Amino acid sequence: MHEIGVADFDIKHTIESAQPLTFFGDERVDGKGIAYTYRDNLVKVEQNGGRLAYEAYGDLNAAALKREIITRFRLRDNMHEIYEHISTDAFLRKAIQNYKGMRVTKNDPWETTLCFVISQFNNVKRIRGIVKRLIVAYGEEHTVSFGNVKLNFRSFPTPDVLAQRSVKELMTHGAGFRANYIKAIAQECSDSFDLDKLNNKNYTEAKEELMTLHGIGDKVADCILLFGYGKLEAFPVDTWIKRIVEHVYFKGREKNVKQIHEFAEGKWNKNAGYAQQYLYHFARNNSKVEW
DNA sequence: ACCCAGGCGGGCG
DNA sequence: CGCCCGCATGGG
Numbered sequence: 001m002h003e004i005g006v007a008d009f010d011i012k013h014t015i016e017s018a019q020p021l022t023f024f025g026d027e028r029v030d031g032k033g034i035a036y037t038y039r040d041n042l043v044k045v046e047q048n049g050g051r052l053a054y055e056a057y058g059d060l061n062a063a064a065l066k067r068e069i070i071t072r073f074r075l076r077d078n079m080h081e082i083y084e085h086i087s088t089d090a091f092l093r094k095a096i097q098n099y100k101g102m103r104v105t106k107n108d109p110w111e112t113t114l115c116f117v118i119s120q121f122n123n124v125k126r127i128r129g130i131v132k133r134l135i136v137a138y139g140e141e142h143t144v145s146f147g148n149v150k151l152n153f154r155s156f157p158t159p160d161v162l163a164q165r166s167v168k169e170l171m172t173h174g175a176g177f178r179a180n181y182i183k184a185i186a187q188e189c190s191d192s193f194d195l196d197k198l199n200n201k202n203y204t205e206a207k208e209e210l211m212t213l214h215g216i217g218d219k220v221a222d223c224i225l226l227f228g229y230g231k232l233e234a235f236p237v238d239t240w241i242k243r244i245v246e247h248v249y250f251k252g253r254e255k256n257v258k259q260i261h262e263f264a265e266g267k268w269n270k271n272a273g274y275a276q277q278y279l280y281h282f283a284r285n286n287s288k289v290e291w
Numbered sequence: 292a293c294c295c296a297g298g299c300g301g302g303c304g
Numbered sequence: 305c306g307c308c309c310g311c312a313t314g315g316g
Contacts, residue, residue, distance in 0.1 A: 119296090120297080120299065121296065121297095121311075122296055122297080122313085123296035123297085123314085126314065126315080127297080129314090171312080174314080175313090176311075176314095177299095177310090177311050177313090178299095178311095215299065219298060220297090220299080223297070238296095238297035239295095239297070241297080280297075284297090
């Protein structure tokens with residue numbers, strides 16, 4: 001078990017705020033920690049106040065594991081500066097107060113892509129179920145030993161493996177009409193589309209490229225850029241964000257997605273993704289009378 | 292039974 | 305362009 005000191009960090013709020021990390025399945029989540037897969041490793045993380053304890057089962061050395069933890073939970077983010085920047089009004093201050101320490105997580109681009117393609121016109125519980133069933137059906141199985149402990153887990157299914165399955169088969173896991181998108185995107189990523197190259201592109205260019213994929217539009221692209229590539233200027237506009245932004249900042253008047261993007265960019269620009277996560281989580285967990 | 296969910300592609304005006 | 309519609313599925 002390793003340890004790292006953390007401040008302005010709350011793992012519970014982080015993993016409960018519907019980010020890809022949690023889409024692996026609730027049985028690996030408890031009150032103070034989570035177990036998740038990173039490549040061919042099972043990583044366990046647990047928070048006790050200002051200390052984050054972690055360990056991995058697999059082939060990661062200590063330095064690589066530490067790097068993964070810091071990257072995944074964005075522990076280098078200057079939360080003081082971010083909070084100051086996005087505390088633009090009473091509402092956001094309240095959201096920050098309620099969920100202080102919640103981070104945007106930095107997940108694998110492919111995992112994030114698959115999760116958010118499945119998310120469209122869907123609900124969080126079903127998204128988790130579908131992703132979980134795809135992992136069970138198509139993820140490579142691993143057995144690791146750590147001392148006298150033996151553990152089985154499955155890594156995230158690769159584009160290559162999913163590309164080989166039929167749409168009809170993918171639908172048997174409950175993916176519905178999204179099975180078409182999963183198949184098409186897995187094929188493109190397995191064939192010629194290089195997700196890694198988007199790391200070297202700016203937000204606008206990377207978004208354009210992502211949106212050439214069949215089944216990735218404005219909102220899903222922003223989610224992938226935020227949670228998969230760590231581009232904090234991304235501001236995914238889903239039904240929750242649209243509702244809450246209209247209500248809080250436009251007196252309930254309807255705005256289209258483009259107008260909401262322009263508003264968010266002007267107000268929170270390089271930290272819009274953090275503002276989004278606090279707005280989203282607050283909206284979902286508080287009845288509308290609280291807004 | 293009915294409604295909705297972290298939208299998108301395609302078609303139409 | 306912007307708008308509108310259908311879409312698989314299952315939980316509330």
